[in-house]
Amino acid sequence: MKNIKPRLKVQEQDPQARRNNFLEVALGYSLEEARQEALRCIDCKNPRCVQACPVRVKIPEFIKLLLEDALDEAFETIYDDNILPSICGRVCPQESQCEGACILGIKSEPVNIGALERFVGDYGMEKNLAEKPIEANNGIKVAVVGSGPAGLANAASLRKKGYDVTIFEALHDYGGVLKYGIPDFRLPKDIVTQEINNLEKLGVKFVKNAVIGKSITIDQLFEEGYQSIFLGSGAGLPSGLGIPGENLSGVYYANEFLTRVNLMKARAVPDSFTPMKLGDNIAVVGGGNVAMDAARTAKRLGAKNVFILYRRDRNSLPARLDEIHHAEEEGIEFRLLENPVELTGEDRIVKTVKVEEMKLGEPDSSGRRRPLPTGKYKTYPIDNIIISIGQKPNPILKENTMGLETQPWGGIITDDYQMTSIPGVFAGGDVVTGAATVILAMGAGKDAAHHMHEYLQNK
Amino acid sequence: MYKIIEKKVLNKDVDLMVVEAPLVARNAEPGHFVILRVDKDGERIPLTIAGIKGNKVDIIYQKMGYSTQLLGKKEAGDTIEDFVGPLGQKAHIRDKKHVIGVAGGVGSAPMLPQLKAYKEKGVKVSLILGARSKEYLILKDEYEAICDNIYLATDDGSEGTKGLVTDVLEPLLKEDDSIDHVIAIGPVIMMKFVTLMAKKYNRSIDVSLNPIMIDGTGMCGNCRVSIGGKTFFGCIDGPDFPGEEVDFDELMSRQSYYKDEEHSCYLRLKQ
Numbered sequence: 206m207k208n209i210k211p212r213l214k215v216q217e218q219d220p221q222a223r224r225n226n227f228l229e230v231a232l233g234y235s236l237e238e239a240r241q242e243a244l245r246c247i248d249c250k251n252p253r254c255v256q257a258c259p260v261r262v263k264i265p266e267f268i269k270l271l272l273e274d275a276l277d278e279a280f281e282t283i284y285d286d287n288i289l290p291s292i293c294g295r296v297c298p299q300e301s302q303c304e305g306a307c308i309l310g311i312k313s314e315p316v317n318i319g320a321l322e323r324f325v326g327d328y329g330m331e332k333n334l335a336e337k338p339i340e341a342n343n344g345i346k347v348a349v350v351g352s353g354p355a356g357l358a359n360a361a362s363l364r365k366k367g368y369d370v371t372i373f374e375a376l377h378d379y380g381g382v383l384k385y386g387i388p389d390f391r392l393p394k395d396i397v398t399q400e401i402n403n404l405e406k407l408g409v410k411f412v413k414n415a416v417i418g419k420s421i422t423i424d425q426l427f428e429e430g431y432q433s434i435f436l437g438s439g440a441g442l443p444s445g446l447g448i449p450g451e452n453l454s455g456v457y458y459a460n461e462f463l464t465r466v467n468l469m470k471a472r473a474v475p476d477s478f479t480p481m482k483l484g485d486n487i488a489v490v491g492g493g494n495v496a497m498d499a500a501r502t503a504k505r506l507g508a509k510n511v512f513i514l515y516r517r518d519r520n521s522l523p524a525r526l527d528e529i530h531h532a533e534e535e536g537i538e539f540r541l542l543e544n545p546v547e548l549t550g551e552d553r554i555v556k557t558v559k560v561e562e563m564k565l566g567e568p569d570s571s572g573r574r575r576p577l578p579t580g581k582y583k584t585y586p587i588d589n590i591i592i593s594i595g596q597k598p599n600p601i602l603k604e605n606t607m608g609l610e611t612q613p614w615g616g617i618i619t620d621d622y623q624m625t626s627i628p629g630v631f632a633g634g635d636v637v638t639g640a641a642t643v644i645l646a647m648g649a650g651k652d653a654a655h656h657m658h659e660y661l662q663n664k
Numbered sequence: 665m666y667k668i669i670e671k672k673v674l675n676k677d678v679d680l681m682v683v684e685a686p687l688v689a690r691n692a693e694p695g696h697f698v699i700l701r702v703d704k705d706g707e708r709i710p711l712t713i714a715g716i717k718g719n720k721v722d723i724i725y726q727k728m729g730y731s732t733q734l735l736g737k738k739e740a741g742d743t744i745e746d747f748v749g750p751l752g753q754k755a756h757i758r759d760k761k762h763v764i765g766v767a768g769g770v771g772s773a774p775m776l777p778q779l780k781a782y783k784e785k786g787v788k789v790s791l792i793l794g795a796r797s798k799e800y801l802i803l804k805d806e807y808e809a810i811c812d813n814i815y816l817a818t819d820d821g822s823e824g825t826k827g828l829v830t831d832v833l834e835p836l837l838k839e840d841d842s843i844d845h846v847i848a849i850g851p852v853i854m855m856k857f858v859t860l861m862a863k864k865y866n867r868s869i870d871v872s873l874n875p876i877m878i879d880g881t882g883m884c885g886n887c888r889v890s891i892g893g894k895t896f897f898g899c900i901d902g903p904d905f906p907g908e909e910v911d912f913d914e915l916m917s918r919q920s921y922y923k924d925e926e927h928s929c930y931l932r933l934k935q
């Protein structure tokens with residue numbers, strides 16, 4: 206291999222400044238920088254990066270087009286496999302997907318595929334390249350439940366095949382976790398809004414304030430003439446720790462905290478009427494993206510001391526690497542190998558968290574070393590604690606849909622063609638896999654569209 | 665956008681609104697609630713579905729703070745930004761012979777569809793309606809139509825018994841063995857004491873909890889309540905729960921956590 210230049214760093218907002226604002230942290234490449242980074246790709250014959258991307262974005266191909274100044278074509282190349290490049294370029298866990306497999310990573314650092322995808326995605330967005338003319342409507346109605354990445358991708362694919370697609374969303378805004386969960390400093394909301402506008406222009410119909418299972422049941426959708434239904438309702442139900450004191454006031458689940466701030470714009474008080482109450486000392490439990498988002502959001506809302514409690518070690522943190530670095534730069538403290546065991550309060554408002562120190566044992570089923578209790582405890586004073594240890598599908602669809610089979614933990618069971626136990630009803634994304642990633646949900650939505658198409662043609 | 669078809673002022677603090685909302689009306693049952701946002705910057709607030717006619721839904725709200733005051737400024741012909749439902753579990757309509765409802769203040773709104781459902785099942789239905797004073801006793805006429813007995817209580821004695829609903833309930837539970845079930849809906853403190861009394865006299869009791877909610881779909885966890893020592897989500901598991909098992913003190917604490925912030929929103933409205 207010839208001498209490889211080091212990976213070009215993406216410009217970022219200064220850590221001191223960004224602690225006080227919700228503007229995007231990573232500023233992205235300029236055209237010149239993108240070209241420079243693109244030059245590093247050696248255009249592999251059998252690109253490992255493509256194999257490691259869940260939707261197989263043709264990475265060397267779009268990079269080559271970028272170098273040839275054929276930006277429109279570069280965009281089309283990505284868009285062919287991934288309808289949300291501006292979003293995935295920003296939030297994919299690239300280090301464990303495309304970039305993790307990049308051949309350059311063996312001796313040097315991988316190509317910054319995420320930043321390049323983001324650059325091309327943003328270019329396409331600015332030039333409205335994703336805005337496609339409305340396809341002729343074949344009059345066959347299909348319903349999509351949920352407007353997260355799974356639902357959006359499913360709807361887009363079906364619409365392009367000519368179907369009359371309607372998305373039903375329970376909340377008052379579209380985008381799922383992209384809107385209510387992931388904060389602006391990682392994913393500006395206008396990007397999500399624009400993607401949704403593009404789908405609207407493609408002729409996808411949107412109905413908000415519609416909880417499927419309650420407002421309209423699956424049976425009623427069929428009665429209304431929908432020929433097939435896609436369930437992309439996500440994994441929104443937060444898991445608790447199951448420790449004493451968890452229902453004290455001041456104890457938040459990350460979803461409440463992030464929803465207040467993102468969807469309900471609590472940070473903009475006094476311009477918003479949904480308040481957010483946060484003290485100086487904040488513990489955040491968990492080590493994933495949700496925990497990093499909660500911790501960094503708390504800092505931005507003015508909390509003085511924010512610390513993460515995580516029961517495993519640093520190498521096991523499931524969050525994106527970038528987010529861990531950014532959190533550290535912003536002054537978030539990591540208290541590793543510590544597991545909360547009890548919360549105590551005064552006047553029923555949380556005041557302390559007691560943690561047990563952990564040590565690492567043998568690897569468990571996830572391949573990570575199992576945290577073991579040591580019998581040693583510590584107690585920290587806190588004003589709030591934000592629990593971010595995972596989510597599962599909410600029970601609304603299951604409870605209100607006869608014959609819909611689910612796993613014991615709530616995930617919807619599907620066959621090899623993503624069909625559920627109810628003929629004509631398909632599912633994909635977090636509601637099937639449990640909390641996963643944007644790109645996996647998107648891929649599942651897109652694949653399900655193919656299966657639904659086949660099903661409808663053979664019906 | 666959801667159109668307000670009709671508005672009726674029930675008293676100085678409480679209005680009834682009829683809202684056109686086909687997706688809510690279609691599958692709604694007693695005990696279900698909606699979440700609405702008055703305008704595009706509004707907070708999401710839960711209100712019980714007080715009645716259903718065709719594709720229209722009745723809500724009855726007390727102008728407590730910012731959002732309900734703002735709602736109160738809307739008139740027939742205006743629209744509400746968001747209105748989603750029916751949410752929650754429908755009320756448990758149990759196999760009982762004589763049910764007594766105990767409604768405090770605006771609690772008489774969510775009580776109405778439940779007692780109606782019992783009445784339609786052929787169950788004997790009594791009601792204790794309590795309020796600060798005479799003008800706050802709402803829906804009396806509607807209840808006249810379905811209840812076998814109605815007892816009134818006001819704090820100031822301006823109508824009915826002067827005193828608390830529990831003052832009226834105690835002798836009834838003591839003397840009338842036919843009463844085999846109690847439903848209490850009203851301020852948490854009232855539900856707590858009615859529950860204690862029902863326990864004392866060995867009657868089963870259902871209460872309707874009103875924790876702070878945001879999405880109403882099981883996503884945020886703000887609405888969690890402790891029932892029999894276990895955590896439940898008010899919005900998807902409730903809002904109705906067996907009173908005996910509810911941790912009312914926890915609920916009161918969780919409800920008041922945002923008191924100061926709510927007050928500052930309210931002050932802005934007054935400016």
Ligand SMILES: Cc1cc2nc3c(=O)[nH]c(=O)nc-3n(C[C@H](O)[C@H](O)[C@H](O)COP(=O)(O)OP(=O)(O)OC[C@H]3O[C@@H](n4cnc5c(N)ncnc54)[C@H](O)[C@@H]3O)c2cc1C
Pocket residue numbers: 296297298350351352353354355356373374375376379380381382383386387415416417418437438439440441463494495498525599601602633634635636640641642643644646881
């Ligand atoms: C805070 C946070 C940060 C994250 N960060 C990352 C990241 O950096 N990178 C990454 O790849 N992934 C990340 N994830 C995970 C990623 O967002 C999810 O895996 C992805 O959004 C799942 O998509 P989905 O379409 O399956 O579900 P969701 O995005 O959850 O969307 C489901 C939608 O369905 C709606 N719905 C639910 N039930 C009903 C019903 N009965 N009727 C109608 N509508 C309904 C919901 O309101 C919601 O809008 C993060 C998640 C969170 C919470």
Ligand SMILES: Cc1cc2nc3c(=O)[nH]c(=O)nc-3n(C[C@H](O)[C@H](O)[C@H](O)COP(=O)(O)OP(=O)(O)OC[C@H]3O[C@@H](n4cnc5c(N)ncnc54)[C@H](O)[C@@H]3O)c2cc1C
Pocket residue numbers: 697707708709710711712713724725726727728729730731732733770773774873874875876877878903919920923926927930
């Ligand atoms: C399932 C359910 C059904 C309800 N049904 C009715 C009804 O039929 N009629 C009625 O008048 N009221 C009902 N309520 C209560 C109603 O939601 C609150 O009075 C309303 O949200 C107050 O908002 P506000 O901004 O006007 O007052 P605020 O000043 O914000 O708050 C006043 C009090 O209302 C409570 N509250 C505030 N925000 C919320 C929220 N988002 N969710 C729940 N409670 C909140 C708090 O305990 C607070 O102390 C119900 C509540 C629940 C949970």
Ligand code: SF4
Pocket residue numbers: 257258259260261262264287293294297299302303304318319322644
């Ligand atoms: S979609 Fe995600 S995994 Fe695939 S190439 Fe883009 S950033 Fe990498």
Ligand code: SF4
Pocket residue numbers: 245246247248249252253254255264265306307308309316318
């Ligand atoms: S593996 Fe790396 S170097 Fe090879 S094509 Fe992919 S991005 Fe380029």
Ligand code: FES
Pocket residue numbers: 876877878879880881882883884885886887888897898899900
């Ligand atoms: S209101 Fe959010 S989970 Fe119940």
